[in-house]
Amino acid sequence: xxxxxxxxxxxxxxxxxxxxxxxxxxxxxxxxxxxxxxxxxxxxxxxxxxxxxxxxxxxxxxxxxxxxxxxxxxxxxxxxxxxxxxxxxxxxxxxxxxxxxxxxxxxxxxxxxxxxxxxxxxxxxxxxxxxxxxxxxxxxxxxxxxxxxxxxxxxxxxxxxxxxxxxxxxxxxxxxxxxxxxxxxxxxxxxxxxxxxxxxxxxxxxxxxxxxxxxxxxxxxxxxxxxxxxxxxxxxxxxxxxxxxxxxxxxxxxxxxxxxxxxxxxxxxxxxxxxxxxxxxxxxxxxxxxxxxxxxxxxxxxxxxxxxxxxxxxxxxxxxxxxxxxxxxxxxxxxxxxxxxxxxxxxxxxxxxxxxxxxxxxxxxxxxxxxxxxxxxxxxxxxxxxxxxxxxxxxxxxxxxxxxxxxxxxxxxxxxxxxxxxxxxxxxxxxxxxxxxxxxxxxxxxxxxxxxxxxxxxxxxxxxxxxxxxxxxxxxxxxxxxxxxxxxx
Amino acid sequence: xxxxxxxxxxxxxxxxxxxxxxxxxxxxxxxxxxxxxxxxxxxxxxxxxxxxxxxxxxxxxxxxxxxxxxxxxxxxxxxxxxxxxxxxxxxxxxxxxxxxxxxxxxxxxxxxxxxxxxxxxxxxxxxxxxxxxxxxxxxxxxxxxxxxxxxxxxxxxxxxxxxxxxxxxxxxxxxxxxxxxxxxxxxxxxxxxxxxxxxxxxxxxxxxxxxxxxxx
Numbered sequence: 001x002x003x004x005x006x007x008x009x010x011x012x013x014x015x016x017x018x019x020x021x022x023x024x025x026x027x028x029x030x031x032x033x034x035x036x037x038x039x040x041x042x043x044x045x046x047x048x049x050x051x052x053x054x055x056x057x058x059x060x061x062x063x064x065x066x067x068x069x070x071x072x073x074x075x076x077x078x079x080x081x082x083x084x085x086x087x088x089x090x091x092x093x094x095x096x097x098x099x100x101x102x103x104x105x106x107x108x109x110x111x112x113x114x115x116x117x118x119x120x121x122x123x124x125x126x127x128x129x130x131x132x133x134x135x136x137x138x139x140x141x142x143x144x145x146x147x148x149x150x151x152x153x154x155x156x157x158x159x160x161x162x163x164x165x166x167x168x169x170x171x172x173x174x175x176x177x178x179x180x181x182x183x184x185x186x187x188x189x190x191x192x193x194x195x196x197x198x199x200x201x202x203x204x205x206x207x208x209x210x211x212x213x214x215x216x217x218x219x220x221x222x223x224x225x226x227x228x229x230x231x232x233x234x235x236x237x238x239x240x241x242x243x244x245x246x247x248x249x250x251x252x253x254x255x256x257x258x259x260x261x262x263x264x265x266x267x268x269x270x271x272x273x274x275x276x277x278x279x280x281x282x283x284x285x286x287x288x289x290x291x292x293x294x295x296x297x298x299x300x301x302x303x304x305x306x307x308x309x310x311x312x313x314x315x316x317x318x319x320x321x322x323x324x325x326x327x328x329x330x331x332x333x334x335x336x337x338x339x340x341x342x343x344x345x346x347x348x349x350x351x352x353x354x355x356x357x358x359x360x361x362x363x364x365x366x367x368x369x370x371x372x373x374x375x376x377x378x379x380x381x382x383x384x385x386x387x388x389x390x391x392x393x394x395x396x397x398x399x400x401x402x403x404x405x406x407x408x409x410x411x412x413x414x415x416x417x418x419x420x421x422x423x424x425x426x427x428x429x430x431x432x433x434x435x436x437x438x439x440x441x442x443x444x445x446x447x448x449x450x451x452x453x454x455x456x457x458x459x460x461x462x463x464x465x466x467x468x469x470x471x472x473x474x475x476x477x478x479x480x481x482x483x484x485x486x487x488x489x
Numbered sequence: 490x491x492x493x494x495x496x497x498x499x500x501x502x503x504x505x506x507x508x509x510x511x512x513x514x515x516x517x518x519x520x521x522x523x524x525x526x527x528x529x530x531x532x533x534x535x536x537x538x539x540x541x542x543x544x545x546x547x548x549x550x551x552x553x554x555x556x557x558x559x560x561x562x563x564x565x566x567x568x569x570x571x572x573x574x575x576x577x578x579x580x581x582x583x584x585x586x587x588x589x590x591x592x593x594x595x596x597x598x599x600x601x602x603x604x605x606x607x608x609x610x611x612x613x614x615x616x617x618x619x620x621x622x623x624x625x626x627x628x629x630x631x632x633x634x635x636x637x638x639x640x641x642x643x644x645x646x647x648x649x650x651x652x653x654x655x656x657x658x659x660x661x662x663x664x665x666x667x668x669x670x671x672x673x674x675x676x677x678x679x680x681x682x683x684x685x686x687x688x689x690x691x692x693x694x695x696x697x698x699x700x701x702x703x704x705x
Contacts, residue, residue, distance in 0.1 A: 002596075005595075006592065009584065347579070348580070349596075350564075351541075351543065351575075351579060352567065352593050352596055353565065353566075353567035353568025353597060354568070355564045358596075480543075482544055485575065
């Protein structure tokens with residue numbers, strides 16, 4: 001106990017030396033705190049990215065494989081097109097089979113079909129493209145007669161990526177919550193052209209057989225804000241002018257009425273983790289996916305999103321290591337100087353019978369006491385400085401995700417995200433929406449200095465103190481009291 | 490009654506070339522003062538280091554209460570059985586006189602109810618009042634520092650007081666005062682007081698003189 005008292009008295013009576021030591025430890029603690037906070041925040045951010053972005057697998061045409069079969073001189077272009085047309089489009093049953101996998105947590109799909117209409121006039125212009133069918137990886141059937149309008153059906157809100165990303169925005173009405181209703185949403189330009197209002201009925205007709213008709217109620221009008229449409233100065237209308245939005249049930253019902261209609265189905269599978277990508281690919285191949293299809297994922301996009309943050313984390317780690325090395329060396333040297341200065345004191349203590357181990361303990365205790373006070377001050381100062389530093393890294397992320405979530409609600413014509421309906425019993429804003437951020441997760445990492453950082457700092461500080469006081473321990477153990485006192489005399 | 494006995498004690502420098510002490514035999518008793526005299530290089534300080542347990546001897550033996558000194562815990566021996574007073578005092582300058590005495594009590598783990606009170610008593614015994622006892626060491630004169638060193642050496646009530654040139658840095662008057670204190674410790678408190686000295690004045694005041702001669 002007297003060791004503690006003696007250490008305390010020694011610190012208070014040798015202020016200059018201990019203040020110098022304290023300042024150095026404080027600087028080390030402060031910079032360690034900032035780098036630890038940045039490192040931890042960056043790591044959490046990387047983790048949150050990994051959580052907020054699901055690994056999505058899509059099945060699309062493998063054009064490379066298809067073109068590989070086209071050999072100039074051996075087959076004509078017509079033959080290749082004929083061969084291409086024999087490739088069957090994905091069916092709903094196939095998607096369900098692929099989705100029924102241990103590697104898949106959920107899946108959704110879109111289906112599109114091409115129809116004519118008795119009640120609508122197609123928006124055309126001389127210089128516009130003939131095709132208004134978006135390329136979604138589907139395949140045209142040779143029996144198909146192309147219609148004037150494209151009807152795209154979605155299986156759920158989650159599959160409506162154009163609304164989530166803001167390419168399409170509801171400007172009147174809203175997307176129906178019932179994904180089996182006979183309703184549709186129409187492009188604002190087409191609505192204006194045909195004087196269509198909310199509540200009007202549109203009659204579609206099969207391009208193969210005019211006797212086959214289908215009626216849908218207009219419940220919403222959307223505008224196309226996609227960059228492609230906005231920057232297309234040569235076109236009078238947006239790309240999606242003749243595209244109407246409905247649900248997959250409607251598309252399947254129409255398909256049942258006319259089996260000759262070509263239906264494009266585009267599935268998206270949410271995988272359980274990035275580790276199962278290869279397993280899922282193998283599984284769908286075993287289940288019979290044609291060689292002309294391929295499984296692609298958004299893994300590269302996710303990785304590139306987190307790369308810059310990972311770099312920040314790595315830089316912080318390197319800086320931390322350098323700080324600790326430099327700090328450790330400085331403390332080590334200071335301890336050597338300290339012991340040399342206090343050689344006489346060591347000699348006296350040893351002469352009056354104090355054991356080496358107790359002298360060492362007192363010196364280490366003094367350093368620990370100074371270190372702990374400096375570490376606490378450093379942690380306080382570091383946390384003040386690190387919070388704005390680390391949070392500035394996150395602020396953009398938080399703001400952008402909040403804005404993104406708010407705008408999603410508006411895109412669906414639901415005001416803000418609070419009014420969005422629940423899907424499958426889950427809160428809509430907690431769900432992963434094709435790259436949309438989970439707000440709760442990002443907000444939780446807003447605190448830069450937490451208990452983990454403090455504990456890490458304390459651990460580092462104590463280890464650093466003990467390592468740097470090794471010099472003192474060795475010197476004291478080697479000192480002979482009589483030699484010290486003779487030198488003094 | 491012999492408290493410490495030197496038997497054929499020899500000490501050789503670590504390079505093994507020269508004996509500093511060779512075949513020294515002597516017996517020290519309680520209640521007496523001894524002056525260890527000798528010319529420079531005769532081995533006085535070496536003998537003090539060996540008796541105080543600051544160094545270990547190679548040949549012969551030092552017997553303390555029937556125990557070979559080389560075979561006991563010398564730290565414990567120094568903080569319990571022997572009090573050392575140095576010419577240069579060897580006090581801790583960042584502590585007060587009282588704190589120096591208390592620290593010595595702490596190290597020896599002596600059981601005293603009120604260590605501060607005991608320290609003040611010891612300082613008074615060597616002629617220092619409480620006011621001086623509360624001063625830092627560097628605020629005291631040489632004589633006063635030596636008194637503190639003596640008080641410190643008495644703090645755990647050792648049987649032997651070993652003083653290395655205790656009056657070497659002091660004036661004649663103070664030298665006499667210090668010698669009075671040491672003599673009283675031997676005669677009244679039955680301590681064995683050994684004084685390493687050059688001074689004939691000191692040698693005259695002790696009970697026995699043990700003169701060391703150069704080995705070569």
